[in-house]
Amino acid sequence: MPDYVLKATAGNGQIRVFAATTTGLAETARRLHQTSPVVTQALGRLLTAGALMGSMMKNADELLTLKIAGDGPLSGLLVTADAKGNVKGYPYVSDLSDTITAPLPVSAAIGSGTLNVLKDIGLKEPYVGYAPLVSGEIAEDLTYYYAQSEQIPTSVSLGVLLNDDGSVRQAGGFIIQLMPDTDDAVIDALEAALAATPSLTKQLDEGKTLETIIEVLFKDLNLKVSKTEIIRFFCDCSRQRITKALMSIGKDDLVEIISDQEDIEINCDFCQEKYHFSPEDLQSILDHRAGKEA
Ligand SMILES: [Zn+2]
The missing domain is CATH 3.90.1280.10 (HSP33 redox switch-like)
Known part of the structure; x- marks a missing residue:
């Protein structure tokens, strides 16, 4: 099955939900860049973030760039995505000589640094957002970026599970955002549901579909799926x-x-x-x- 992103609302429209399976995207990137396990995970996470954030853009000709620069051995990552499901990216260093049995944490590979978000929305100057890395694990860094730079309460989850040969077994993630003035009861219900749910990639690995996982997560919050869109690794170089x-x-x-x-x-x-x-x-x-x- 191809990778796809699912868009939904919940809590009577007070919650926006974007969830994606990105196994093909992350595995294509691993093969193209011949990455070692920790780099596969870091790049897979940022590509997943790119796929999700690309799908959140309003106009078809918008372009998103996510750039992480760190003082760790990986040094950085760059991902771009459009609003039509095309995502591409590369690591600054592909092979950190780590192995599947002795993996390096993503935060150790990235180190301290910054996250840059560029949105080219067709205006003369692109929107540029920026936040320091708070953990180097990418999902937490994006959560912090949304809080600090866009002032939107956001929950970000990004995961990449690997096979014993280092290839990508499952990848996926979600971004959940609260509208301003969301009812406290809705926030409490969401927090409880998030705390009780196992990781997305683990559930995907058990054979559950994205739809089922999201439906269970929002079972008490009136989920409405609006659409799904195919996503893929695509480079437009020529x-x-x-x-x-x-x-x-x-x-x-x-x-x-x-x-x-x-x-x-x-x-x-x-x-x-x-x-x-x-x-x-x-x-x-x-x-x-x-x-x-x-
Ligand atoms: Zn290319």
């Missing part, structure tokens, strides 16, 4: 895009690369796709550039 990027580098730099008379290889950070350019390709980019400038 030879044309890389060519455009090459056109924008300095003329002297291009001339210097061409003078080496060797093919160059450019790697897409997000999906590891390799693009090759011969000196002739680069010369034609330079000529095209010169033509534009003339």
